[in-house]
């Protein structure tokens with residue numbers, strides 16, 4: 001199956017526009033986070049795993065440490081990182097991960113923030129963190145590969161990057177991972 005790369009791309013210009021200034025740090029100190037996250041550039045798999053479970057995770061591969069901190073404060077996100085230096089920053093909420101294993105990291109975040117009962121799988125775009133909305137087959141039919149068109153009738157689309165999702169083999173793998181995550185965090 002051909003990948004639709006164009007849907008995944010967020011242009012550099014768009015990214016630049018999303019980058020807030022650093023000056024507003026102090027204004028938002030102390031606001032309670034509703035479990036929105038920002039993952040540093042090394043935690044791509046963790047970010048994807050959390051999005052899979054339906055959580056709001058800002059993640060971009062080209063963020064500097066300063067940009068991470070700024071976005072964490074301005075958007076009231078908990079910064080996920082393996083870099084303990086972030087924990088010294090009084091203005092940001094951080095969760096420093098010890099493990100290098102992304103699935104262990106995922107388990108730790110779920111436990112720490114008590115996310116287990118709040119999973120909403122298949123609601124968020126894995127590529128860009130946008131919200132997925134149900135879309136009629138007619139609407140997106142011209143964009144589908146023949147196999148997908150023949151075998152699937154239910155579709156979702158990212159409201160941000162327009163990427164299309166359906167319950168194919170990828171969905172089954174995701175479902176397995178989510179139930180494994182639920183099971184393993186319950187046992188602990």
Ligand SMILES: [Zn+2]
Pocket residue numbers: 125126127128129130158159160161162163
């Ligand atoms: Zn998207």
